[in-house]
Amino acid sequence: MAEKEIEIKVSNLSVGFHLHGQESHVIRNVSMDIYKGETFAIVGESGSGKSVFTKTFTGMLEQNGFISNGSIIFEGRDLAKIRTNKEWISIRGRKIATIFQDPMTSLNPLLRIGYQLSETLKLHGNQLQKMHDELVSKELVALRLAEEDYYQELKAIAQEQQNAIKNLKKENPGIKNNDSKIKEIKLVAKQKCNEAKEKLNKVRPQLKADYKASNKAATEKVREFKNNVLAEMRKEMSEAKANGASRKELIDIKEKHKRRLKVTNRQAKAEAIELLRKVKIPNPEQRYRDFPFQYSGGMRQRVVIAIALACKPKVLICDEPTTALDVTVQTQILQLIKDLKKEYEFTTIFITHDLGVVASVSDRVAVMYGGQIIEYGTVEDIFYQPAHPYTWALLSSLPQLANDGDELIYIKGNPPSFGKEIVGDAFAPRSDYAMKIDFIKEPPMFKISDTHYAKTWLLDPRAPKVKKPKLIRNMEEKIHNTMNSMQQKVGEADATRK
Ligand SMILES: Nc1ncnc2c1ncn2[C@@H]1O[C@H](COP(=O)(O)OP(=O)(O)OP(=O)(O)O)[C@@H](O)[C@H]1O
Ligand SMILES: [Mg+2]
Structure with a gap:
């Protein structure tokens, strides 16, 4: 591989779960760079932490899970610091997509395949929203990081105060909560909190102002873009009308321009059928109207891949995507992912039990055990010189x-x-x-x-x-x-x- 650019940089990541009033530490201080465009395989026995590790990239940990330490840097943002679903929406599915072992995890059994695919295309096809998000992202992230630092600091101060009081109580059993020593500890913590707040207050107004300014500029730019497109559309339509264009020709002109703003129904359908063809569903025009239950397991997985690709993600996480399929279908799906990767150039993270699969698809391999990566290297390193x-x-x-x-x-x-x-x-x-x-x-x-x-x-x-x-x-x-x-x-x- 030539000069490697990092897509996702994981540093000292630890993940825990609250269970029955206890904390278990399931990912233990993992650091790993995942390179742009590579296929990175993660292998290891059941329960070693493969899924939990990658779920942190898309904010999909279950309710009782939490990141206790570390960072996951992607496009200059620390994914480990994202707290709200609203923020995840711009990443999950759009930039980092996941396909799971059971395709029904990602499909609605009640809706036609074509509908699910074209709705996804429409949902992610709002050009104006995309443009706006991109224009403000830098300032928004700076503001978020400053606030996040402040909350982290508060957490550390609270922890420190708790420990100090605990130690004091251990040394002086029977000490009362209103004892002057305890009061002193609380006072110091309060002062530290005030200092942290002051520190934040020094930078926040500027960061907020920057964000507001960039938001305003973005709104302006997006409006201008939209008006331009609409003006061009009207001009072209009135010219066409003057030349006696048919109704269909006029609709085509309209569609062409609205394309530039959002994905229309007609366009979504055409794109959906094209995607079904890409993932090698036979007769996509007919199969478009079918429900998931009318598809075989392998075909459902192909549809899920099509839906994942609809958002043109930068990273595709494949969590055991072929484990439930028979061997022939499994090899077809692997080949499909390989082919699509060439065209779409996404980075692939491939989780599997099956080392045979690893050997055939991946560039690099990480072996997980007990919540840690215990060995990693190129496929050749791991298979020929395992250590x-x-x-x-x-x-x-x-x-x-x-x-x-x-x-x-x-x-x-x-x-x-x-x-x-x-x-x-x-x-x-x-x-x-x-x-x-x-x-x-x-x-x-x-x-x-x-x-x-x-x-x-x-x-x-x-x-x-x-x-x-x-x-x-x-x-x-x-x-x-x-x-x-x-x-x-x-x-x-x-x-x-x-
Ligand atoms: N919500 C949860 N609460 C408590 N523990 C959990 C939770 N989710 C996962 N774990 C634990 O985390 C550990 C790692 O789970 P993970 O799903 O990442 O394993 P895996 O390597 O993907 O295994 P498999 O190959 O079976 O999919 C397991 O011991 C599991 O029991
Ligand atoms: Mg798993």
Whole structure:
């Protein structure tokens, strides 16, 4: 890959859930850059945190979930700081779209496929709104960030006060709440809050004024644009009328210009049919009128992809999109995503259990375990030179890699429970390669090459040299065979369709 531009920069992200009055920490201090235009795969056992991690990119954590630390920078905004659904609307679906394992997650069973698709096109086709949003986004984000910083500071001060009082009570059992020492702590906290407020007040009026000014200028610009389009339309129509144009010709002129402002019904329908054709739904003109129940599972997933593409997102998150489909359909859908990616140039984040899928679609791979990325690298790094015992175990359990007579290795034991604190390397209790230190201290991310990193003490220079499991040696040949057979399946699937 040439010079890499970052699409999403995740730093020190931690995510927790409130459950039965307790907090569990499900994503634990994850940092990762996702590059523009790449296909980034996330693999790992069930419960390792793949979905929760990517749900934070679109504000889809469940009600009891919260980001406890870290940032997710996308287009200069910190997604980790977004609190309201109103703000998410400009990102979720429009800029970062997600498709899930079950297409019905994204479809309404009561509405015709065509209607769902064309409504989406109309919803996202308001050119004037888009123009306005883009013109004010910089000032709006600056204002939001300043206010967010202030709230974060208040939170920290409150936490500090709480801890100080707790410690004091521990040292002096029986101390009363109206004791002068406690009063003093509260007073200091109050002062700090005032200082934080003052700091905000110093910048907020200017930021607010900037935002108001840019909002006004944007409104003006958008109005001007709209008036221009309408004026051009009227002029062209009256000229056409004078030349004796037919009713249909006049409507065409109208549509052409209104295009520039919003998506009309007629246009939405034409675009929807075109999109259905793009995702390879046969007879799109007829299928447009069908309901989801009249589609097969694979076709529903194609429709969901079409709906996701309707907004021309910059990032497409695919969370196990083919797991529920049979193998032939699975390869077709993978091929479809690959083809569309070439045309639309979106960045893809691909979540899957299936390492065979990973090998065939992705540029880079991250392996998740116990709420952390424990190894990442290019596909070649991960498949040919895996470094973490968990990645070894994962690869060893790949049925596609076994030759006749090879015994598949299943990963023994269970993934860690997030309820209690995880000490050391989360995989240590299940690992044949665990050393003493693995149970005591969390390993850092060791750099193996410019592209390849792994979080295991085995990479420490002091660690003994160990041999990888036999099954995953000479991986190149095995992967090659797997890929060939997948390619072959795609070819066969295409042939049967035609
Ligand atoms: N709303 C919630 N409340 C409490 N815990 C949750 C919640 N949502 C997810 N979790 C926990 O977070 C952990 C990670 O879940 P996540 O859905 O990200 O796993 P995953 O890697 O996507 O697994 P799968 O492959 O099964 O989809 C799991 O232990 C899960 O139980
Ligand atoms: Mg999941």
